[in-house]
Amino acid sequence: MKKLINAPENVVKEALAGMAAAHPDLLTVHYDPDIIVRAGAPKAKVGIISGGGSGHEPMHGGFVGYGMLDAACPGAVFTSPVPDQMLAATQAVNGGKGVLHIVKNYTGDVMNFEMAADLAAAEGIEVASVVTNDDVAVENSTWTAGRRGVGVTVLLEKIVGAAAEAGADLASCKALAEKVNNQGRSMGMALTACTVPHAGKPGFDLPDDEMEVGVGIHGEPGRRRVKVAAASEIAEMLAGPILEDLPFKRGDHVLAFVNGMGGTPLIELYLMYNELNKILTGNGISISRQLIGSYITSLEMAGCSFTLVKMDDELTKLWDAPVHTPALRWGM
Amino acid sequence: MQITAEHVIKFIELVAARIKEQRDYLTRLDSAIGDADHGVNLDRGFTAVLTKLSSVADKDVGAILKTVGTTLVSTVGGASGPLYGTAFLRAGMATANRFELSGDELLAALEAALEGIQTRGKSTRGEKTMIDAIGPGVDALRAALAAGDDLLTALQKGVAACEEGMKATVPMLATKGRASYLGERSIGHQDPGATSAYLMASALLEVAQGA
Numbered sequence: 001m002k003k004l005i006n007a008p009e010n011v012v013k014e015a016l017a018g019m020a021a022a023h024p025d026l027l028t029v030h031y032d033p034d035i036i037v038r039a040g041a042p043k044a045k046v047g048i049i050s051g052g053g054s055g056h057e058p059m060h061g062g063f064v065g066y067g068m069l070d071a072a073c074p075g076a077v078f079t080s081p082v083p084d085q086m087l088a089a090t091q092a093v094n095g096g097k098g099v100l101h102i103v104k105n106y107t108g109d110v111m112n113f114e115m116a117a118d119l120a121a122a123e124g125i126e127v128a129s130v131v132t133n134d135d136v137a138v139e140n141s142t143w144t145a146g147r148r149g150v151g152v153t154v155l156l157e158k159i160v161g162a163a164a165e166a167g168a169d170l171a172s173c174k175a176l177a178e179k180v181n182n183q184g185r186s187m188g189m190a191l192t193a194c195t196v197p198h199a200g201k202p203g204f205d206l207p208d209d210e211m212e213v214g215v216g217i218h219g220e221p222g223r224r225r226v227k228v229a230a231a232s233e234i235a236e237m238l239a240g241p242i243l244e245d246l247p248f249k250r251g252d253h254v255l256a257f258v259n260g261m262g263g264t265p266l267i268e269l270y271l272m273y274n275e276l277n278k279i280l281t282g283n284g285i286s287i288s289r290q291l292i293g294s295y296i297t298s299l300e301m302a303g304c305s306f307t308l309v310k311m312d313d314e315l316t317k318l319w320d321a322p323v324h325t326p327a328l329r330w331g332m
Numbered sequence: 333m334q335i336t337a338e339h340v341i342k343f344i345e346l347v348a349a350r351i352k353e354q355r356d357y358l359t360r361l362d363s364a365i366g367d368a369d370h371g372v373n374l375d376r377g378f379t380a381v382l383t384k385l386s387s388v389a390d391k392d393v394g395a396i397l398k399t400v401g402t403t404l405v406s407t408v409g410g411a412s413g414p415l416y417g418t419a420f421l422r423a424g425m426a427t428a429n430r431f432e433l434s435g436d437e438l439l440a441a442l443e444a445a446l447e448g449i450q451t452r453g454k455s456t457r458g459e460k461t462m463i464d465a466i467g468p469g470v471d472a473l474r475a476a477l478a479a480g481d482d483l484l485t486a487l488q489k490g491v492a493a494c495e496e497g498m499k500a501t502v503p504m505l506a507t508k509g510r511a512s513y514l515g516e517r518s519i520g521h522q523d524p525g526a527t528s529a530y531l532m533a534s535a536l537l538e539v540a541q542g543a
Contacts (some may be wrong), residue, residue: 033406053409076376079369079409105507111452115405115414143505144512145386199359218367220513308527 001200008045008197009263012074019061023326026065028164033085036061037070043095046164046173047071050102050157051086052109053078053202055196056217058327059154059296065325066332068161069102077196077299078218080108086116090125098126098170102157102177104149105133128170130177132156134186134307136223136245137214151259151307152184154295155319158328162321176318180309185242188305189234190215190261192300195258213237217261217298231268235275238306248308250284254310255319259300260294263302269293289319295327333483335433337393339539341385344400346535348378354531359522365511369410370524377408377416392431397441411509412525415449415462421534422448435483443471451508453508460506462525469494484540491530491537497522498522498530 020029028037050060051073071089075081103113107226108118117127132149160177190212194201203219214222258273322331351374381403382505388396390492397420405417426444428540446466457467
């Protein structure tokens with residue numbers, strides 16, 4: 001294992017210290033429990049928090065700031081955070097208008113957020129939750145823990161963050177979050193595995209000439225393992241199931257998100273965006289907004305994911321609204 | 333015999349030691365069908381628990397178990413934190429103010445723990461989880477006590493059933509937790525949660541045998 005670390009057990013805290021040093025204008029880091037809180041957030045708005053295992057940076061800490069998250073709860077690498085963190089974050093951002101928890105659908109994340117929501121409710125804080133589950137790679141939701149929350153989470157945090165910034169109430173924020181989740185679908189693939197620092201070796205074996213199609217963001221297996229193919233074929237393997245699932249239809253306008261898994265160069269992401277654009281154009285679907293880059297990652301895994309969200313005027317306006325976080329910034 | 337508060341302290345200390353010894357083994361099992369963090373997470377949790385034990389050394393069984401539960405919830409994360417945390421909390425509620433447990437009281441505590449895990453995890457038997465080890469263990473303990481076995485003999489039977497249950501997870505198809513995403517590929521691997529549950533059960537027996 002070759003990594004830029006000092007000791008596996010200190011990776012998360014030392015990275016948090018780096019974020020705190022780099023972005024004092026945007027956020028403050030609190031330790032034990034570890035939370036990242038937006039600096040100078042107005043209290044008279046709905047608080048928006050999220051969290052999950054570390055190793056997916058910039059999600060979620062990199063999205064704390066104006067127009068997006070008010071706090072983030074980073075767990076150990078690939079391990080959901082504990083309820084103490086979500087409770088502390090909820091208390092820190094609660095201004096009396098309630099707090100929305102954005103939770104990715106993983107067994108541990110859901111349980112830890114539920115426990116935190118119970119504890120916050122016992123303190124009289126109004127909490128609503130949305131669970132993202134956009135990964136179409138999980139075909140059989142009945143016999144599994146259900147579809148995983150992946151790329152839509154990033155887009156949802158931006159869109160709902162903008163609504164909260166504009167004064168939307170808790171019920172509206174929750175309804176909006178559910179709308180984005182319901183209108184969004186994702187699928188990813190991996191060219192390589194990744195190594196969790198404390199494990200010291202790759203989470204799974206992927207031979208040099210094979211790829212995992214439908215991979216999860218922790219290297220969980222997907223639909224199938226196949227021989228590496230041309231980018232145009234890979235784009236079809238990802239876009240096909242996404243388009244069929246919603247389904248996206250001719251005339252739809254979409255936000256297209258081509259995401260890198262952590263170890264993929266931007267040149268390949270733009271190449272994949274080109275392939276996606278061709279596929280969508282061929283299906284009569286127009287890309288009205290786009291995001292290209294590594295925003296929801298799996299450590300150093302090479303690969304990418306596609307996320308499409310069906311857009312309307314409301315979502316487009318909220319997407320375009322100003323945002324200022326370490327990882328996303330426009331309009332200000 | 334009875335299980336005393338002192339036994340419970342020794343049991344927790346032994347669990348912490350076994351988890352530390354088996355940390356890499358548990359993580360290896362988890363890397364086959366999960367996300368390679370089970371041993372590391374539990375070791376972090378029980379290491380934290382050890383630092384809290386001195387503060388409850390003279391307390392009742394319920395207080396000890398509740399402290400273990402809240403500490404696990406606060407330090408483990410993942411799915412095993414809420415699950416084991418809830419299990420110890422429920423067992424603690426069932427043993428509040430008790431300094432000694434009869435066989436039936438121990439059974440009631442374990443039944444409460446099992447129910448807590450099932451409720452928190454929205455899971456049942458046959459889904460390739462820790463429940464597949466704990467459930468048969470509790471059943472065997474209940475049957476042995478009902479048949480008039482002494483506590484030690486009943487515990488031996490319970491732990492043997494727990495071990496069988498753990499091994500029986502190997503051919504199971506996972507339908508809960510992260511292993512469920514593997515579908516058919518989850519078959520052939522022993523569940524890490526069932527394995528850590530068996531480690532805890534065997535630690536309880538070891539303490540009872542040494543008593």
